[in-house]
Structure formats: C-alpha cells, structure tokens
Amino acid sequence: MATGWIVFDKALPSKPEVSIISRALGISRAEAVLACMMVWAWVDENTTDGVMDGLSIEDVDYQARITGFGAAMVSAGWLQADGRGLIFPNFDRWNTETAKQRLQKSQRQRRWRSKGGAASTGPSTGASTPASTEATTTEQKRREEERRYQEEE
Numbered sequence: 001m002a003t004g005w006i007v008f009d010k011a012l013p014s015k016p017e018v019s020i021i022s023r024a025l026g027i028s029r030a031e032a033v034l035a036c037m038m039v040w041a042w043v044d045e046n047t048t049d050g051v052m053d054g055l056s057i058e059d060v061d062y063q064a065r066i067t068g069f070g071a072a073m074v075s076a077g078w079l080q081a082d083g084r085g086l087i088f089p090n091f092d093r094w095n096t097e098t099a100k101q102r103l104q105k106s107q108r109q110r111r112w113r114s115k116g117g118a119a120s121t122g123p124s125t126g127a128s129t130p131a132s133t134e135a136t137t138t139e140q141k142r143r144e145e146e147r148r149y150q151e152e153e
Helices: 016-025 029-046 057-064 069-076 097-114 138-152
Strands: 051-053 080-082 085-087
Touching: 016 029, 016 069, 029 057, 029 069, 057 069, 057 085, 069 080
Parallel strands: none
Antiparallel strands: 051 085, 080 085
C-alpha cells in the first residue's frame, strides 16, 4: 500500500481528462488536479490493486471535497463504479510499489547521467557502473531507501 508519496505526472494539468472534470464541475484545472491528487492519495492508502469494495462515488466526492467529483472521474474514464464498489483503472501503472520503484530507478539513473556517469556518445566500453564492493540484500536496500526518504522530510 502506501509509501508516503504518490507519483505526480507534470503533464497532468494538461490532460484531456482534467478538462472533462473541470468543465463538468465548473472548477479550475488546478482545482481538478488537486482533487485528483487527494483522491489518488486516499486510494493509495487503502488498496493495493485499485479496487475498493463497498464504496461509492459519494466517498470519492468526500475525499475530493467536491460534490460530483466521483461522477466526473467516471465520465473522464479515471474511475469505474458499480454496486460492489470502486475500481481505479490503471492503478498499477502509477501506484503500486513496483511502479514507484521503476520511477525511483529512473530518477537515480537520470541523476547519475547528469553527473557525467554515462558517456553520451560512442560505443559502449563495458559495464556502466563499477562492481559493488559488498553484497546487498533487497531488505538492506529497502531500509536504505526508507532512511533516505525520512531524511528528505
């Protein structure tokens, strides 16, 4: 479930779905983006697969603090609702631990490259990173990531 953060795509404010939501509710795009982030943070806290049994679009309205927001998300294609509960399509693309790990890896790689870690031209000359001096387990890496995250706060 939650890791204390969710992904924000810088293109979100210009997505057509945000236009659909903001027009449907008569709110600004900025308000629609903020409400989406509030809803997605709530979803990330409460599900591992984007399915929330027993809840309704009114619960989405409550989390967004905007009446009609759940219905607007449905019309934009970012939410499905039926008698059993809520489904957030493509949840796994952005909110699973694997998605967040992919993002973190991408960010680390970008920082490494910006520091001159990778040659920008020419053929590969071998390994892109030096060999590790000690073995690191997955658990050790997880603890290190958590410690770094807490230090950033």
